[in-house]
Amino acid sequence: MIQDIFPLTIGEEAVRNERTLLARVEGGRMMDSVQSVRYIVLHCSATRCDRDYTVPQLLRDHRARGFRTIGYHFYIRRDGTLTQHRRLLEVGAHCRPFNRCSIGVCYEGGLDAHGLPADTRTPRQTERLANLFRRLLTLFPHARLVGHRDLPGTRPKHCPCLDTRGVFGYLEEESVSNYGFRDIVLRQE
Numbered sequence: 001m002i003q004d005i006f007p008l009t010i011g012e013e014a015v016r017n018e019r020t021l022l023a024r025v026e027g028g029r030m031m032d033s034v035q036s037v038r039y040i041v042l043h044c045s046a047t048r049c050d051r052d053y054t055v056p057q058l059l060r061d062h063r064a065r066g067f068r069t070i071g072y073h074f075y076i077r078r079d080g081t082l083t084q085h086r087r088l089l090e091v092g093a094h095c096r097p098f099n100r101c102s103i104g105v106c107y108e109g110g111l112d113a114h115g116l117p118a119d120t121r122t123p124r125q126t127e128r129l130a131n132l133f134r135r136l137l138t139l140f141p142h143a144r145l146v147g148h149r150d151l152p153g154t155r156p157k158h159c160p161c162l163d164t165r166g167v168f169g170y171l172e173e174e175s176v177s178n179y180g181f182r183d184i185v186l187r188q189e
């Protein structure tokens, strides 16, 4: 089994109520409401599948770009380890001009051993992504699951180097068919 690493706060933070979701973050900007989340956006780190790209490396690179912290909300290493870097309704820095209406998820990889764009997901990353998307779609039932390259006017063009809707689009339908369950989760926790 894959271990969660805290803060994986999606359950604790997200499902209590909208007020806690919107609680301010020191130095960060918040979205306007739960309804603000229109897209869940998948990215790749655009690093080679045979090399490590650790959280500290990612943090260093994003700080070098002037971000306060890592721009994605979630990052998933090749071994399936997931870390959270922004509160759910905190505005991220991953897909201008859609940052105010999206949640960013990045998987480590996206380039093959020759440095060319490729779908380099490991089975553990796929499992972890599906699990995370399921939970996000439960909390944000009106959000659409997309790849970075599916958003108009965004760059780079390859990211996340896979057909996001083709691979994970079925999760949106699952989410719709479980509407009652979603409603209960949102109220109780």
Ligand SMILES: [Zn+2]
Residues within 6 Å of the ligand: 042, 043, 044, 094, 148, 155, 156, 159, 160
């Ligand atoms: Zn991207």
